[in-house]
Amino acid sequence: MATCWIRAARGVRYREHPTRKQGKRPDRYWTIFYRFQDKNFFEGVGWWSDGVTQGECERILTRLKENQRWGQGPQTFKEMRGTPGVSGESAIESETGNEELTLAEFFESEYLPKAKINKAPFTVYKQGLDLRTWLAPFANRPLKSITTADLENLVVTPMMAAGKLPGTIKSALDTFCVVWYTAKRLSLVSGDNPATNVKRPRRDSKRVRFLTRAEANSLLAILKERSMDVHDMALLSLFSGLRLGECVALTWAEVDFENGLIFIKDTKTGRNRHAYIIAEIQEMLNRRQAGQKKTAQVFPNFYKSQIWAVYSKALEDLGLNAGITDRRQKLVFHSLRHTFASWLVQMGKPLYTVSQLLGHSDIKMTMRYAHLAPDTQRAAAKDLENFLS
Numbered sequence: 001m002a003t004c005w006i007r008a009a010r011g012v013r014y015r016e017h018p019t020r021k022q023g024k025r026p027d028r029y030w031t032i033f034y035r036f037q038d039k040n041f042f043e044g045v046g047w048w049s050d051g052v053t054q055g056e057c058e059r060i061l062t063r064l065k066e067n068q069r070w071g072q073g074p075q076t077f078k079e080m081r082g083t084p085g086v087s088g089e090s091a092i093e094s095e096t097g098n099e100e101l102t103l104a105e106f107f108e109s110e111y112l113p114k115a116k117i118n119k120a121p122f123t124v125y126k127q128g129l130d131l132r133t134w135l136a137p138f139a140n141r142p143l144k145s146i147t148t149a150d151l152e153n154l155v156v157t158p159m160m161a162a163g164k165l166p167g168t169i170k171s172a173l174d175t176f177c178v179v180w181y182t183a184k185r186l187s188l189v190s191g192d193n194p195a196t197n198v199k200r201p202r203r204d205s206k207r208v209r210f211l212t213r214a215e216a217n218s219l220l221a222i223l224k225e226r227s228m229d230v231h232d233m234a235l236l237s238l239f240s241g242l243r244l245g246e247c248v249a250l251t252w253a254e255v256d257f258e259n260g261l262i263f264i265k266d267t268k269t270g271r272n273r274h275a276y277i278i279a280e281i282q283e284m285l286n287r288r289q290a291g292q293k294k295t296a297q298v299f300p301n302f303y304k305s306q307i308w309a310v311y312s313k314a315l316e317d318l319g320l321n322a323g324i325t326d327r328r329q330k331l332v333f334h335s336l337r338h339t340f341a342s343w344l345v346q347m348g349k350p351l352y353t354v355s356q357l358l359g360h361s362d363i364k365m366t367m368r369y370a371h372l373a374p375d376t377q378r379a380a381a382k383d384l385e386n387f388l389s
Contacts, residue, residue, distance in 0.1 A: 011058075011061045016028055030044075104131070134155055156201070181193060209329045248303075249266070312332075
């Protein structure tokens, strides 16, 4: 019977032992495959039960490719195993050990595969973007060699010089934090996380402006003339609080007309939630649904950049951002979700209810709308006047 090789990653394959177990799963024999000097190399690394993992195989491939590019060190895994003083499986630790494990190597081989399972797609995308941009100076640095001073000098200072907001700087540092803590959990680094002592700039960068009813009507009217798709997405966000990415990802299978619900999954916070179909949304969805399969997207073939181009031009032509330089006061697509929440609070709806509708992971995020609530606190205090008398 032919051996069944399974591709785990680019250049990494394994076969399962017919009887032997590693935990509850079949034991795996790991191999690497690569091309060097016009020859194909298919070399065995070792068994899972002996400590060989997919991540170690990927790090071996990365190291071999670097050696081949620069013409230094072992060029094949056979040569790597034959390095003086190193034999057998210890070659893995010697050539790809914790001392030399770089930030990029760990992110790609160990952190990213798990993050794709446990985190929302947007979070994974954002962390990868942080690594490729603001954390790029550390990409090829050994993870354990990065210090607090390095992060302050090579991340915080350049980002501040580029005019980045504190929230953006915090995002880059948070990405490093979670990657480093993951490495510590796997015993690949030790000690204190260097990002915890970084001095971070402080500034409230939350957007505070939301649409008036007149502005919302004008915006929807001009969008209806220019793009019915963008109009419908804007209407959905305005009356349900969906984020732009949630609108784009929505399929008909997640629209429950019978119960008047929209199921929103894989959100930015990782928490699924429901939105409610009110009359304005019902009319729009009925118009779009004709002949659509359950698996089809409600808004097919749209990218965020295309939507933003139409939406921002409408804002410009209406003059809604004219003369405004403070980013917190500018209207963007996310302002529709902000408006949804602001209108509810103005109508006296409890902050907890608004928090659940928005899918906030912490009600502290919803407290930013507290100042819009009717003056119930003053009224409650006034009720105590002359109480004792």
